Amino acid sequence: MRVAIVAAGQTRFGEHPDLGVKELFASALAEMGPGVDWGGVEVAYIGSLSCGQGMQLGNFAPALLDYAALPPVPAVHVENACASGGFALLQAVQAVASGQVRCALAAGVEKMRDLSGERGRYWLGISGDTEYERLAGLTFAGVFGLMADRLLYEGRIRRSDLAAVAVKNHRHGALNPKAHLRREISLEQVLAAPPVASPLGALDCCPTSDGAAAVIVACEEMAWQLTDRPVWVDGWGAASDTLALHSRGSITGLAAVRRAAAAAYAMAGVGPSGVDVAEVHDCFTVAELIALDELGFCPLAEAGFRLEQGAFALGAGGLVVNPSGGLKAKGHPIGATGVAQAVELFAQLQGESGARQVPGAATALAFNMGGSGASATVHIFRKEGG
Template sequence: MRDVAIVGAGQSTYGEHPNSGIKELFATAYDAMAESVDRGYDPDEVDAAHVGSLGVGGSQLGITGASLTSHVGLTGLPVQRVENACASGGFALLNAVQAVGSGIHDAVIASGVEKMLDLSGDRSKYWLGVSGDTEYERLAGMTFAGVYAIVAQRYLAETDAEHDHLSKVAVKNHENGALNPKAQFQREVSVEKAAGAPEIADPLNLYDACPTTDGAACALVVPADEAHRYTDDPVYITGFGGGSDYLALHDRETITSLSAVREAADAAYDRAGRTPAEVDFAEVHDCFTIAELLAYEDLGFADRGEGWRLVEEGRTARDGDLPVNTSGGLKAKGHPLGATGIGQVVEVFEQLRGEAGDRQVDGEVALSHNVGGSGGAATVFVYEVAR
């Protein structure tokens, strides 16, 4: 395969957009991506596009991809909607990387979009619930929060972690989100406030959960040896991987580790020729605070049952040796399902190019981790500023 690089990436603000539909949100992210291409963006060079979206609300369930790309003037090229629940954006990027890396295409847009905040709370819970097993979880009344609450209960029982460690994840990510002008929640919270929030599903409370969000994000993937036609500062994708697992929790060997993530991470590290110890910072999928602790372990940053120690010791803080979710993560930046995986790319792109402003961290090797549902699917990518 050819090496590949990202030469442009952009997103809308995340949060409530009452006057914008998915077309307008997509156009905002697309324009931001185009503006980030230093030497000029030519839409005529785009060969294909992949659009991640769960289709929340059903505003455009059929032919979503072509509906969005034609709105910004991209027609005549193959466009595909990608659906893998919360990992839709990550798999859109995986498709783009494979297409460019294989030589089938030379410039591919990976994108995602979701419009969630024009629905009632009950309807939002329905759309989140479809990412679980229909027969044994959703139709039995299990909510998305309930699934992760079961995981959290098990993790707290099996390890020395306490709920305060979950709260510290929330506090850390809100501190980072407060510095991100694109984040849904740009305010800090205390450990006391996070720990004392109303319960949503024992042991998880309101501050353990990410918000529902409107938003979109786009990235442009090209061959690495063509990247300098677009920019002096490309971001190379040196490793990538995807994985899957049983959808229902009761079918898995364990619920405190996600095999889909381990499979994706192993493939990404192997292709990049890197180890977890070489990653300088990461964007991980913290749909619930417990998910971030699991990510530390499944990505190899900590031993099994020891992920909570990274938060306890401050290692994943912005000034730690392994900053995690400098964007604010899903917890503070927001979680527009289909856009989330590409939104992570935007943060990595800006950080590696030194464009992250007040939340800038040092590093030349980064990772992103995008999970679908409770772990039924996952992608992991390794990024570098030099091949």
């Protein structure tokens, strides 16, 4: 059964001192615009790493439905670290594809800016291997720093290749009114930024952001009742890997991404060369470089040189990666990120992305990752008639 996204919305990502987790969720729903048939929604999946203060809240999803005055349908909190949103979308898509429901809500929300930097760093570390990586004094910047260090040691990337990812994504983010960091940065600024976890500096890292995103997923029959321009979800895949980077055969690859992508490509009947636009999980610059390779877009050895030549950027022609600005510039409200990728690609495939529009975009891919790749989802979307 074909599945479609029929509506999508997200809040601006960034500082929202006046909005809590419930208000952010309701704001994302409001961004879908009027005319949404809430009575048709039969189930809700809501991604969030935690909620509000970095502490678990039981009955999280029903609480959000309650506040937003949605129908009291079954509602589930989905948690897979930074891939919580991608897995919430996956659950909604699979629920509709199975025929169990005709229409589902997939959403993601995170409230991060209420926390002090110290509390935030404490909380974010829970998505990794807390017994060894964390007790060695690592946060995720350190884990991705280890990947980058090994790639540099093996001569497979240059330091400037990492910086080029940040420069491109900030250029895109500057065009996105929903982005957290709406400013361009130079290669020199990235290289001169304060060090965090060598070789990564502050401008290699995504910010912590408040935000929420939501999409409505419907079966084919219902999709045509709700919109003239459904965006089809034609392929999906997901995978897990070891929690700790040190447990993997290679610390410079992301096997879960590769396996999730292979499943999604096979299901959609398309390969990497058929993708026009992609939202790629770039929590740290090195993650996008590795993902370009694992998603089949570009061998790692060529990625830096192609970025240097302007590839994967708006206006360059060919595949555009992270037109939203990515996590790097758009921001990374953990649980919202995977759903927000779908929100961006929904607009791209409807031709509604304004200054960020990828001309002629017909096929799109979203890749969302949890931790250092312990969980991953890939979705492939197609424009109607595309």
